[in-house]
Amino acid sequence: MRLLALPFALLIAVQTHAAPPAAAQRLAQDAVVVDTHIDAPYNLIEHWADLGGAVPQRHFDYPRARQGGLDVAFMSIYTSAGDDESGQAWQKAQMQIDAVEALVQRHPDKFALLRSPADVEKLRAGGRVLLALGMENGGPLGDDLANVAKFHARGVRYITLAHSRSNRLSDASYEARRPLGGLSPFGEKVVAEMNRLGMMVDVSHLSDDAVRDVLRVSRAPVIASHSALRHFTPGFERNLSDDLVREIAAKGGVVQIAFGTAFVSRQAADDTLAFFRELDALRARNARAAAEGRPVESEDAFEAEWEKRHPVPRVGLEVVLDHIDRAVELAGVDHVGIGSDFDGVTALPTGLQSVADYPNLVAGLQARGYGDADIRKILGGNLLRVWREVEAAARR
Template sequence: MRRFAFAVLALSIAGSLHASEPTDVAKKLAQDAVIVDTHIDAPELALDEWHDLGKRTPEREFDYPRAREGGLDVAWMSIYTSHDADETGKAWTLANNQIDFVTSLATHHSDKFALLLSPKDVDRQREGGRVLLPMGMENGGPIGDDIKNVEFFYNRGIRYITLAHGGNNRISDSSYQRKGKWGGLSPFGEQVVKEMNRLGIIVDVSHLSDEAVRDILKLTDVPVIASHSGMRHFTPNFMRNMDDSLAKEVAAHGGVIQISFGTVFLDADAAKAFDTRRWTLEDMKAAGKSQAEMEAWADQWKKDHPAPVLHTDAVVDQIDHAVKLVGIDHVGIGSDFDGVSGELPVELKSVADFPNLVDGLMKRGYKDADIRKILGGNMLRVWGEIEAKAQRK
């Protein structure tokens, strides 16, 4: 245990020595640009331990003061439910409780936060330094078997839905499963996508199997997004990340790939370890191992496989690859802050750190206008196109 702790300390020291302060020019651009982060997991964490995110909250990676320090304007709140919650019938309640948390945050801190329901309202609502909170549902499990629930969640403020998460569900196959159930989208999933198109809810293809993504692209008449994914080019055989050929198809349909900051998305060894851990736990569960046994094994595994120490360059590498592959108009950012257990690059540990990303992009030669596209312009454009084609009555 002491040896492990010492190793983590040594890696932390090494990482801090590598870190550098962003330039004043980078800080200024981060404050001036509209920064849109399409995936922050604050609502899920609030179910276990509530914090007032209107104040500085060191236990979390997102709060209001640090969002303003980093220049974050639009922080998509992830309404996450697990595959297990879906199977046990808890997904509906968990999703609505998280939506209540986000709406309450905006209500109690109306000078700091505002719910965002349309990209048309960004400039008006962010006046006075407010951080805007649109909501995306991570896992379509709460929809259940009733197509009417898609509109129910639209009316509650949901503006994108990630159709599946850790397991194959009623809607779609998951990238995390070794074998699909539907060979892509289910028949019900096809109805869900059509209804999302009608309402103007963005279809999010992160977490889905390649076959499901292809099914969606054949079906949808508007662009889609990958709200928080990496590029599989850097993590071979890690199906959770976006394959180059699929990324091209998403872009050809007008969509955007939002690059995540989590080390598991950025590093091949971390991705391989993640998959091995997941599959081992699934095998243990199938073999009848107790929850305590599985948790003990998982804890030891994490100690034996610490996250790699990465830096901003690892994220910029992914952005570079995506831009060269699909073009500057189809790449954005979806950090996964509060969702990857702190396993993040040294210089990108919280929402205060967006100037470090801007600095990294500047050092690679990106022009201000293109940086603005990556930071949020591309995502807002796509959202506007999807909203414009909605056919709500």
Template sequence: MRRCILLAALLIAANGAHAQDAARRLAQDAVIVDTHVDAPGILMDKWADLGIEARDREFDYPKARAGGLDVAFMSIYTSHGQDTDGSAWQVANRMIDGVHALVQRHPGRFALLTSPADVARLREGGRVLLPLGMENGAPLGDKLANVQFFFDRGVRYITLAHSGNNRLADSSYARDRQWNGLSPFGRQVVAEMNRLGIMVDVSHLGDASAKEAIALSRVPVIASHSAFRHFTPGFERNISDEIARLVAAKGGVVQVPFGTAFINPDSAADTQAHFRAINAFNTRNAELKAQGQPEQDRAAFDKAWAAAHPVRSSTLAQVLEQIDHGVKLLGIDHVGIGSDFDGVDGELPAELKTVADFPNLVAGLQARGYREADIRKILGGNLLRAWAEVEAGASRQP
């Protein structure tokens, strides 16, 4: 009996090792595209040479190669506060400068990517490709010419708004809506993005703004890092089934994130409340400043919030359930990945802590019966197809 038990255990271990090897091989061979990595913001706070191992970061070159990551959209993120104080344009340019500096330091390890047509050529030699995604349209200010300016600097998607309403659209986190759709300027920006070949990103948008952006765009749109609201009722930051279907009908892709805040219902509720509390805090401080009175202390606010809202946990299984739901709802051609690595303070599933862990995601998909061709679509094929269609639409402009 003991011998039988031992043989069974060895067989299980061998099968597990074989499955992991198969997952690693596919991760290395497939083109993995992650549409949301927040490395640039951290580079501005504390520079790290991401061409070598950076132990306190979730993205660097050695981890990317270990995980098979080929294309990592660098998030050029600016806050609602930076929009309000007029610094967003400068902050965005500094982040872009940081990404360019990283590529210049390591031309054999990184390359800027501005077209899906260049992926095969530029990834030769093991390079990790770095396209730019602008998270929040705030750096555009009120100048339509800035869309061209940032296109020329390499930006290939723009998330129209972030944590607060802006000149373009309403945020899903805002309690009150300014536009109930897109602003007149926002409509101009979407048309200009279509003309140039910049992907319209509806993550973070309020529902009415997302619907109008999708309807107005002549080419596919994306949700660069949005989980499905099906699992987190009331969390507007995640995409509803209705809006996800609109994205798919336009030929676009919903990119599933890994952060606990998106895939754990309790954490999602905390996140919604947190952004609204921050917006209220900032509004109150602006009022106090205008009145010449002392402002509230942000550190004290953060400390009190953290004490009242413990960190939650999440699992790889929850990420896989999100992907399963998206595939059943939209079809295999309209689901991808947008991790939010380096953007969620490490609040990630234990199996998906860094970009080195993509083989765990692949193994999970394989265990759920996904065919290799379909896994390749989820890992990056769908996003590259949609991006190519956006680029082709720009070339057809008069």
């Protein structure tokens, strides 16, 4: 997600939660757990840490991934709208991919790069955590369609077309300004090229019209790598409407439910929406000030003051379970998964504080009556099925 800076002190203050029952822990270890959105790479280039050992200031490291049963972690190759505007997006994306590759090379007994779902069983042998790559924001593509294939060659297996602001591919959900009315013609070409290569198209962060355009254009199922449901957060377009959840499922895709409090709590979602409205207004004032030669306001100072005035509410993992229940009701259990946004958000529900905590989610699903077979689908089976179908569509 990466809305505001991640204060390490906040991440250290982990909330306590009762240990999950043994049955939940066994299922988490035995199932293939796939989390489609973990923001570790950006943090590696901002503040390096060896994730092969314990790094309690982060949400993801190897010991806790094994504790939680995580098998496939999609490392988010995130670049901001500012990186795109300054011409740094391509460079920062390459650096993050390098950082993931270096982590694997440093710890070949703990990590392996994953480029195809066909390799999951082979590569996870011996307790390795498999690192797949998903690009959050299409900014690094620039204006060159050939860059899609170049990033595919580097291992990127999904692209979130836009992030917090509209770009040359797509309108973004957070931004009031919608210059494209959905996807741009270039964005449509990017979707078609991703289909050709067997890359998953990710509709998280997109405006509703852009999501509909992706569903119209794509010849393969699509994913929402880290989204929750607007049913619980009215007016918060960053989350998916009931209709869009149904349409993604009808095309064979999967909605990966995010854990971040800003997604799953109505109060936090309202605050996030207000934050972006005020940020848009600040940027408009700054544009006028710059044109008139007057001083501009600091966005960093605005964000810091915002955090002071809007403390994030505390919620439990039950709210995440509510979003999963609703998604299953709308789409069916074959079209729901998990995309935590670990290391990309500053606040998380009690019981879902790091990659060690997937057994807590399993226990919650079991308590709500889900059978083990359906839990396995939600934990990762559905995402792997969609990934296989995207590859099959490319071969066709």
